[in-house]
Amino acid sequence: MELTKEEALREIYNLILNADTRDWECLVLIETKDALETKDNVTPQITSLEEKLRPLALRDNLTGEVADFYLKIVGEPIEEERFDFSKHTIEDYKYQDYAVFGGGCFWCMVEPFETKDGIDSVLSGFTGGHTKYPSYDQVLSGTTGHVEAVEVIFDTRLISYKELVDIYWQLIDPTDDKGQFQDRGYQYRPIIFVRNKQQRQIAEESKQKVISSGRYKQPIITEIQPTSTFWPVENHYQQFYKKNPKRYKRIKRYRQRFLLYQRLKGEIRMRWGKER
Template sequence: MNRSNSISNRFIALLGVCILSPALYFASMHSNADNKEVNKTDANYETSVLAGGCFWCTEADMEKVPGVIDVVSGYSGGTIPNPTYDAVSSGTTGHIEVIEVTYDPSVLSYEAMLDAFLRGIDPTDDQGSFVDRGPQYRPAIFYKNEQEKQQAASFLAEIDKAGIFKKPLKTELIPFDTFYVAEEYHQDYYINNPLRYRYYRHGSGRDQYLDEIFGPDRKTAPKTLRQMIDEKNKLSSNVPEQVEFRTVNQASDMDEPKYFRPSDEEIKQKLNDIQYKVTQKDGTERPFDNPYWDNEEAGIYVDIVSGEPLFSSTDKYDSGTGWPSFTKPIDENFITTKEDNSWFATRIEVRSKFADSHLGHVFDDGPAPTGLRYCMNSASMLFIPKDELAEKGYGKYSVLFENQDKAL
């Protein structure tokens, strides 16, 4: 589809933001930028071909990454030589809109380069990319050898397992064949046509999606996918081993344990950084980057500080928010609520009664039978599997799972 006489999907997004003047909209498509002069033959440099939708956007993002030498927009993966934008955008050639990234591996490893790239795209959509629909805009990594294939596959699998994105990754791994450079007016489009580029980018929804996944501070306080994976693995592995509960009386099966808050020093020693931040500083962990948001095992959730029983898996459901959500607490005697006016909104905060740990918030948009959504932080809780309830002093709650066991 020729940009000089037709409106592509990209400009449909642009028009959704504002109506440009005819003079601006139909301005010359050809860039006055000089061709880049980069010594790509340097033996120390590597190249990688990547697809993440609009190459205006992926080129603009990757050129800002330290260690990247050059980024060129183009096409790969199709069946005809020297394809044009008109042919590729029709979706009939098999090509994908891609960028060729030249980078210095002594500064930027292959995984780190993929890490930066994946944080700028939607790797879960194999039907297109944001406003641009069709297989010519699907996400892909073109590998040049078996080592790159294995590294990319392993990294994608780790990201998937960590649940960083809201959906399973569908980024295709394709053996690299040929890279065709796109027309000159596509190169450095964000520099040569800044106004039109900004309108398109905003209208495409790319940045809104990335803010939702990585947070609105992703540019000022960036966190790599590797860091997010490592943090989740550390949190998942540390929680069970770190916590020991004490009660006023070591309860017998007939007595109700009496829970209390340990000293500040004991709490600091007991909790890791994210647990302390959430429970003691009223923090919030990242959605989809916490151990219990997708936990489907039967059992109960107790306060990470005191051991107070809070919620049961029998009342847990997938709210789509990325945090563990419940329709009700096990026993309302173990929680307290109060009005929270932070973040320019009024919410109802949920805290544990005895430890006074910040747990999360309760909302009135939940499912039946209560209509409530107790949106909790994994970092404020410890999960006790149903088979360990008696051993850990929570035997009375085994009755919650008797009907489930009979059904099985």
Template sequence: MIRPIARPRPCAGRLHSLLLALLVAVAMEAGLPQALAADSPATTSTADAPAATAIFAGGCFWCMESDFDKVPGVLSTTSGYTGGSLANPTYEQVSAGGSGHIESVLVRFDPAQTSYAKLLAAFWPNIDPLTATGQFCDIGSQYRSAIFYRSPEQQRLAEASKAQLQASGRFAKPVVTEILPAGTFYPAEEYHQDYYRKNPLRYHFYRTRCGRDARLEELWGKKP
């Protein structure tokens, strides 16, 4: 097995600040539990329904946070783990590949400014949808790409988006990104949150050494 480039582990930084537009969402974040279940009141109130949250996996969650934070209408991103059965997994357990979880990001967005369909459109060009064994230099099922749907409508849109990409003829190989039901989402350790902002030099060194942008340009063309 190819040994992935190790990501530097920084010291714990400031508390992760979530940008939330609705006061009720702020109140919910004040009591955010360690695990966010798909049907948890903390993520499915009438003011912040599943349609206003989404979970994506595309390899390194530092990179996924950075990419989604640039999308207009995204309020916050949280690095974490989902898809496995082990409760309260640690980074060491997930990165070792034995917990069954996938590195992922929880995206909170304002439906008045953007839509789930637009998030899907932003997701695809920031991943390698043709590789089932990981993403870029990170090898292992814990780094594979996936879309975790939180409602029947998200499932419908995700499947339609994947089918459209496959039918577009852009790739000769099949699109292998999985579409899975969302389960419990466990926020990652604090030092992982906003890593690209708190440690920009280390983050850019990792991203460059991992070959992420070079592979994305090969797959999708140069970004405008």
């Protein structure tokens, strides 16, 4: 898609003013803006910008709005399904409830819950920290106290909180307090966030069951904490498995292989313990 000079400048101005745009992204955008303001030929400036953004774009490591702009300048369609944040709400307090889980990158925590019967909505975001309105990069730096997490709204007539907790244990390495799988850092540690005494009791009993199973050689470090403000991440990071299916499958495959290996070791350990 070829942009006019006015269209390009308008898009770039908005990105520069966007609080979520990274400093490095701002620098290359400002360079392009300055060049566009002094020269009439748009194509060389946009081509140069595309070349600078390309390495991060290929690794899907641009911030959301900049990633959309990159697709626009290379002529690729923006096929992201827009997450309807207004629908992520409890409408029937008699039969709906919510649960919050931190289990590493939220990219891989959505699909396992969202595809189960009884799940009404799954929202990716941050919780457990001390900074208001944290950005993706702020949380990524590990300085806000937040962890990446998912907030799950579910129909209690179709699925129970206990079943959600059981699913959760199948998705994480409960012995790793330095992150999860390939995601390393304080913001990726596993935590079950409970919103009342009933959820705490279920989570505590479930954790004790995991500890007592003898399946793990290392201590179970998964925390259980009260819920706090949940800050949704922007649309670009919602429902990653739908927007980036190939990359999601690669990440999911890696996690599944690790967990399968861990479970096999656990089964051998448990069987050996019984025989002795």
